Amino acid sequence: MNRAARTSPSVDALKDLFAHIPTSVAVVTVGGRAGAYGLTVGTLNTLSLEPPLVMFAVNAASRLLPRLHTGAAIGINLLAAGQTDIARQFATAAIDRFDGIRWCEEYALPRIDDTMAWIPARVQQRIPLGDHRLITASVASGETNHSLPLLHWRRAFHAPSPVAAPDGQSRPDA
Numbered sequence: 442m443n444r445a446a447r448t449s450p451s452v453d454a455l456k457d458l459f460a461h462i463p464t465s466v467a468v469v470t471v472g473g474r475a476g477a478y479g480l481t482v483g484t485l486n487t488l489s490l491e492p493p494l495v496m497f498a499v500n501a502a503s504r505l506l507p508r509l510h511t512g513a514a515i516g517i518n519l520l521a522a523g524q525t526d527i528a529r530q531f532a533t534a535a536i537d538r539f540d541g542i543r544w545c546e547e548y549a550l551p552r553i554d555d556t557m558a559w560i561p562a563r564v565q566q567r568i569p570l571g572d573h574r575l576i577t578a579s580v581a582s583g584e585t586n587h588s589l590p591l592l593h594w595r596r597a598f599h600a601p602s603p604v605a606a607p608d609g610q611s612r613p614d615a
Contacts, residue, residue: 461595463594464485465591465592465593466481466482466519466524466590466591466598467482467485467517468481468517468527468528469482469499469509469516470518470551470552470553471505471509471513471514471516471551472508472551473550473551474546479505479538479553480499480531481531482497482499483593484497492579493579495517495562495578495580496575496578497517498570498574498576499576501569501574506567509567509576510567511564512564514548514550514562514563515550515561515563515578516559517560517562518553518556518559519557519558519559519585519590520553520556520557521556521589521590522588522591522600522601524553525591525598527542528593528598530542548581555586557585557587558583558586559584560580560582560583561580561581562578562580563578563579564577565577565578589601589603
């Protein structure tokens with residue numbers, strides 16, 4: 442095939458392609474009781490063990506982005522299967538995203554109840570990439586309850602089925 446003859450895919454074709462990439466679902470939070478803010482992200486990934494870093498992307502037009510400045514303390518609430526309503530609520534604009542959500546304040550950050558994992562972190566870098574900003578954050582600590590994660594795939598939320606480990610045992614945290 443002649444590479445010069447290729448054209449860029451349409452936005453709709455790209456959205457369809459990217460929808461086939463399964464992602465974890467997390468709510469990134471800042472502030473506390475005096476002013477809690479949060480946003481659903483579907484791009485959370487580990488980046489480094491030494492030092493411990495994670496990364497996620499935020500739309501450049503997000504109202505949360507100014508609060509994600511270098512050095513800002515953030516809470517990463519990795520959602521568990523069954524927390525679809527929380528994911529949708531924190532992805533909805535022009536509402537009080539914490540309305541009706543059970544949460545507490547930990548390390549002066551909003552921690553959502555019953556999430557699969559909780560990661561307090563600090564923003565290291567904001568890197569402009571296309572219409573988003575890649576945020577890298579240093580991990581201060583973390584907790585998990587070993588429940589199944591909430592995943593986003595093909596424009597819908599899913600809970601994975603436990604898979605068999607090499608020893609043949611089914612594990613919810615596999």
